[in-house]
Each structure stands twice: as structure tokens, then as C-alpha cells.
Amino acid sequence: GDSVTQMEGPVTLSEEAFLTINCTYTATGYPSLFWYVQYPGEGLQLLLKATKADDKGSNKGFEATYRKETTSFHLEKGSVQVSDSAVYFCALGGNYGGATNKLIFGTGTLLAVQP
Amino acid sequence: DAGVIQSPRHEVTEMGQEVTLRCKPISGHNSLFWYRQTMMRGLELLIYFNNNVPIDDSGMPEDRFSAKMPNASFSTLKIQPSEPRDSAVYFCASTSGNIVYEQYFGPGTRLTVT
Secondary structure (H helix, E strand, O other), rough: EEEEOOOOOOEEOOOOOEEEOOOEOOOOOOOOOEEEEEEEOOOOOEEEEEOOOOOOOEEEEEEEEEEEOEEEEEEEEEOHHHHHEEEEEEEEEOOOOOOOOOOOEEEOEEEEOOO | OOOEEEEEEEEEEEEOEEEEEEEEOOOOEEEEEEEEEEEOOEEEEEEEEOOOOOOOOOOOOOOOOEEEEOOOEEEEEEEEOOOOOOOEEEEEEEEEOOOOOOEEOOOOHHHHOO
């Protein structure tokens, strides 16, 4: 079945370091891809999305490019801040032929940014 | 606009008691999702509704769990009887249209069963 695999955490970085969180997927059809962020004590929030191959989603300095050839959607940020500390979830979904209407989430990656 | 509203935010109950979690989706959204989050199992989809109709309840762990959506602005998730292993954070999320775009999550209900 369709699935999402993301790198295990925690990822610990110093402020202003470069961030990459890897995400790969397995899906039939042509899913949309998402990154969600969960700050401590809160629900998930959409961070960015891409709906077709080669699209780049971006928001708040974060970027991810939909790579169909490598089935990947890696999250990157050039300079992280302490306030970026959170759990990041990669997800796939959409009307991609699976006749479903739901998102499939990865296990989440905890990012801890130290001052 | 108000986001997804969940109540209560925290619930502590004893094993064997009935627990009811409530959710009000964003006005105009026609899909609603219930998730459970634990350290051990991560984020799990329990059930989702389209236009108030349950579409996929394959994630509901067992018969002790039930969910209803009597109208477009309200849903409940009930656990009866509750067990300590049900302790988790339960999230409700909603979205619009028949094609999944972004889901909007509520703040969650932290359930502790002692």
C-alpha cells in the first residue's frame, strides 16, 4: 500500500545551521505531497505542499521539491532558528487513484534547535 | 475565522468509564477526520467522514470506539468502556471538497485513563 518514510529523529542542530529532513514515498497514481509541523502542545499545521512533479513548496524559509524520479520530498531550510523546534511530518494524499480521501502521514521527525 | 474546535482539552478518567470527545469542524468543510497520537504508534487515522457519512473506519481499534457525525458542524468520538491503553492525544481535523488538500487540525484532547 501507499506509505511515507521519513528519517528518524531527533535531529539536533545549532541555530543558523542548514536543515534537511528526508522523506520518500510509495504511492500509486500521482499524489500531492505535504509537510506538516507540530509545535509542542499543539495540533498539526500545514507548512507547505506540492501537487505535481517538480513543484516546489515553500513557506517560512522552508522548501521541498516534489521529485517523482526519486519519489522524494525532502524538507530543507537554510538557517534554522530556535523557534523551528517542533515535530515535522511528511504526508501524501489526494485523488491519486486510490479512491480515498485521506492523508497518509510519516512517523514524524523531531527537530531540536539549540541557541 | 475560528479553527477546528475540540473539547475537552484534557480529560482524566478511570478505567471502565465512558469518554466522549467532541469536535466542531471549520464551517463549510465537508470532510472530518479523527486521529490518535501516541509516542509508541505515532499519528493514526481512526475514522473519517465525508458529508457526515463515515467513509473509512478501518483505523478504529475495536468495538469500544464509536464515532458519529449527526450534522455538518459536530462530531463525537466515544470510548466505552475506556482502558489505560486508550491514553493518548486525540485530534480532529477537517477539510473541504472531495479532493484532499490541506487538513486543518484542532488543538487536540489529551486523554488519560487511570
